[in-house]
Amino acid sequence: MTVTCELKDSWKQFLELVEKKCSSTEFHNWFSPIKVIPKDGDILHLEVPNIFVQEYLTDNYRDDLALFFPDLENGKPPIEFHVKQDKKPQKKQQANPIQKNTTFLLNKNYTFENFIEGPSNQFVKSAAIGVAAHPGKSYNPLFIHGGVGLGKTHLLHGIGHTIKNSSKNIRVQCITTEAFINDLIDNLKSKSVDKMKRYYRSLDILLVDDIQFLQNRLNFEDEFCNTFEALINQHRQIVITSDKPPSQLNLSERMIARMEWGLVANVGIPDLETRVAIVQHKADQKGLFIPSDIAFYIAEHIYLNVRQIEGAINRICAFCRLMNLKITQDIVERVLAELIHKNPSIRVTIDGILKSVSNVFEVKTSDIKGDSRMKNIALARQVAMYLAKELMDDSLQKIAASFGGKTHSTLLHAWKKIAKELKENEKLNRQVQIIKRNLKG
Numbered sequence: 001m002t003v004t005c006e007l008k009d010s011w012k013q014f015l016e017l018v019e020k021k022c023s024s025t026e027f028h029n030w031f032s033p034i035k036v037i038p039k040d041g042d043i044l045h046l047e048v049p050n051i052f053v054q055e056y057l058t059d060n061y062r063d064d065l066a067l068f069f070p071d072l073e074n075g076k077p078p079i080e081f082h083v084k085q086d087k088k089p090q091k092k093q094q095a096n097p098i099q100k101n102t103t104f105l106l107n108k109n110y111t112f113e114n115f116i117e118g119p120s121n122q123f124v125k126s127a128a129i130g131v132a133a134h135p136g137k138s139y140n141p142l143f144i145h146g147g148v149g150l151g152k153t154h155l156l157h158g159i160g161h162t163i164k165n166s167s168k169n170i171r172v173q174c175i176t177t178e179a180f181i182n183d184l185i186d187n188l189k190s191k192s193v194d195k196m197k198r199y200y201r202s203l204d205i206l207l208v209d210d211i212q213f214l215q216n217r218l219n220f221e222d223e224f225c226n227t228f229e230a231l232i233n234q235h236r237q238i239v240i241t242s243d244k245p246p247s248q249l250n251l252s253e254r255m256i257a258r259m260e261w262g263l264v265a266n267v268g269i270p271d272l273e274t275r276v277a278i279v280q281h282k283a284d285q286k287g288l289f290i291p292s293d294i295a296f297y298i299a300e301h302i303y304l305n306v307r308q309i310e311g312a313i314n315r316i317c318a319f320c321r322l323m324n325l326k327i328t329q330d331i332v333e334r335v336l337a338e339l340i341h342k343n344p345s346i347r348v349t350i351d352g353i354l355k356s357v358s359n360v361f362e363v364k365t366s367d368i369k370g371d372s373r374m375k376n377i378a379l380a381r382q383v384a385m386y387l388a389k390e391l392m393d394d395s396l397q398k399i400a401a402s403f404g405g406k407t408h409s410t411l412l413h414a415w416k417k418i419a420k421e422l423k424e425n426e427k428l429n430r431q432v433q434i435i436k437r438n439l440k441g
Helices: 005-021 024-030 051-060 062-068 090-095 122-133 152-166 177-189 193-200 218-233 253-259 272-285 292-301 306-323 329-335 350-361 375-391 396-401 408-422 426-440
Strands: 035-037 044-048 079-083 142-146 172-176 205-209 237-242 263-267
Touching (some): 005 044, 051 079, 142 152, 177 193, 177 218, 272 292, 292 426, 375 396, 375 408, 396 408
Parallel strands (some): 205 237
Antiparallel strands (some): 035 044
C-alpha cells in the first residue's frame, strides 16, 4: 500500500520550500525526522518523533502547508500525524533515563587551535578562551550569537575540549536545545524528571547550542530557566549559543534577563582576508594545495558563512581527486556553480548599500552618512556613493541627499575617484565586488 503520488509530491514540494526559507539547523532538527507513512487514501500520514515537532510544524508553517494541502471541510489540512513509538521495552527506558547525558560528545575538529581568527570573531574567541581557562569566575553566562555557519558551535566545543583536557574530574555537558527538550520528554514519560534535574544541576559546566529552539515552548523554558538559575547560584559555568541576541528572542523576560547577566558576544561574518585564511586552512587539513589567486576567488564568491566555505573545499577536493586533475579556476567555477548562483532580481537601495559597505569596511552607517574625514570612513563613504551611482536609477541630487545632504558634485567626485582607484587597487576591487554580490544576493 502506498500514499497517493499527488500527496507525496505535495509533501516533497513543501519541504523544498521550507528548506529555502529556514536555516539548515532548523530544517535538520524539525523537518528531517518527519517520515511519510505509506497508506492509501486522500490523507497524508506523517510520523513525527514527538508531539512538539507536530506542534512546531502546525504552529509555524500553517500558511505554507495550506499552499500544498488545502483545508478539508472541517477546516484542517488533509494530514494525520502519528507520534513515533519507542520500540524499546519501557523497563529498559527506566533503567537509567539520563544515561545518554553522561556521554560527552565533542567534535574533535572543533578546537581553539582550528578556529581561524579575524576582526569579526577576535573578541568572542578571546571571551571563550577566558571562560575555558577560568570557568565560573568570569563571563557567566557567556552568550554567543551570530548567523548560521559562523563558528558558534565550534567555539562551544572548543571550550568543552579545553576544560576536559585541563581536568578529567570536571563534569561537563554539551547539548543542543532540541536534545534538552527531548531529554525532558523522555524523562516525563518514564516519570524520572527528578533524576534528570539532579543530573543537570550537579554539572560543573553546561554548554547549550541553539537556544532559539526554546522559543514558544513555555514549559521547557521554565525547566531550563530553573536549571540555569541553580547552576549560576552555585557559580557553575554556562555557555549558550543562538542565532540572535537575547533581546531578539521570543522568550520570557525572566529568561532574557538571565542570559544577559554575563557577557553577550557576537560572531560576525568573516572579512575577505579571514575567509582566504579559512579556505587555505580547510584545504591544508585535507592535504590539498590551493594557489593564492584561487583561494581569493573562492573567498570572494563564498562569503556568507564558514560552513559554505568548508562545503566548497570538500567539493573541489573530491572532484579533483576523483578526476585526477589539478586545481584551476575553470574547475573551481564549474564545481562551485551551484554555490555561487545568486538571484539578480533584488532591488538595490541606499540602505542596502550603506549596510553592505559598513559590513565590508567595518564602519558604522551613521559615520558613512556623516562628515568624518578619517581615512577609512571617507573611503567607505566614497565607495557607497560610487555604488549608488552605478547601481541605482535615481537622480544624482536624490542619491547625494541620501548621504547626509551631500551635493551632486560631491557624489560625482567620489564616483570618479573610486572608478580610477578600482583600476589600480586590487584589494579595493575585491571589496567592491563583494559588496555588489551581497547586494544582489
